Amino acid sequence: MRQIILDTETTGIDPKKGHRIIEIGAVEVIDRRITGAYYHQYIHPEREVEQEAIDVHGITNEFLTDKPLFKAIVSEFMDFVAGAELIIHNAPFDVGFINHELNLLQPNSWGKIEDHCKITDTLKMARRMYPGQRASLDALCKRLMVDNSNRTLHGALLDAEILADVYLAMTGGQVSLSLKNQHEAHSHSLTQQVATARADIIDQLKVIYPSDDELAAHQAYLAQLSKETKTEINW
Incomplete structure (x- = not known):
């Protein structure tokens, strides 16, 4: 114009x-x-x-x-x-x-x-x-x-x-319709890129589970901490 x-x-x-x-x-x-x-x-x-x-x-x-x-x-x-x-x-x-x-x-x-x-x-x-x-x-x-x-x-x-x-x-x-559409398309594209990148990161994460000895040591620590603080600890 x-x-x-x-x-x-x-x-x-x-x-x-x-x-x-x-x-x-x-x-x-x-x-x-x-x-x-x-x-x-x-x-x-x-x-x-x-x-x-x-x-x-x-x-x-x-x-x-x-x-x-x-x-x-x-x-x-x-x-x-x-x-x-x-x-x-x-x-x-x-x-x-x-x-x-x-x-x-x-x-x-x-x-x-x-x-x-x-x-x-x-x-x-x-x-x-x-x-x-x-x-x-x-x-x-x-x-x-x-x-x-x-x-x-x-x-x-x-x-x-x-x-x-x-x-x-x-x-x-005021924004022209064409510019608004371009902005919305660009925003949608960025959202897709972020979602894809997040999924790729999650797929690459390595999950390490504790051994039986580690779980037993953790429970013993919580029991000792509960005794010393005189409170019930459940984590």
Whole structure:
């Protein structure tokens, strides 16, 4: 299974008010292993970044001046995520922004991101797994002992990398059917090997029986021990 752990940073909180994506970070996971493949891109939003947003992620308007427009990177981005399961914390936010960017393309030949990927929201997962508890990424890092000490500001790629560790920790108890069958088969094989080895050892043991003189000496010793301790000994 190919999964993409994804995060975005934006100019504000609402695409309906014209806010845009300014950073995309995505990390590839295959069969529960972080492969090292990733996608990372800063994007010129064709508008100003709100100060409240800058305070969160630290990405300034000056920094974005020479960055490419979304239409220039959309093919590369969509090629990277195509066919994968997107793992996103608070998925409606990021999905809403991605679809807003796709809708701005003329003509929009891509449709919606859901047409290309399955979407999984780790925020919903966390609320279901830990009802009544905080479910922010920082809170999950603390609960699952995932190191997020480098997260002084939000950043799409850094947050995607952290979320990858969080997601794998959250789903650590899940084992695929094929792996479970392999484990059970291996355990059964080991049990058979141990039983066979034990039987071989027993067959090789030599049983030595006491002679009549040895039995008589043993009984005499027990009788003397019973007399001295004034107790009945039957072994």
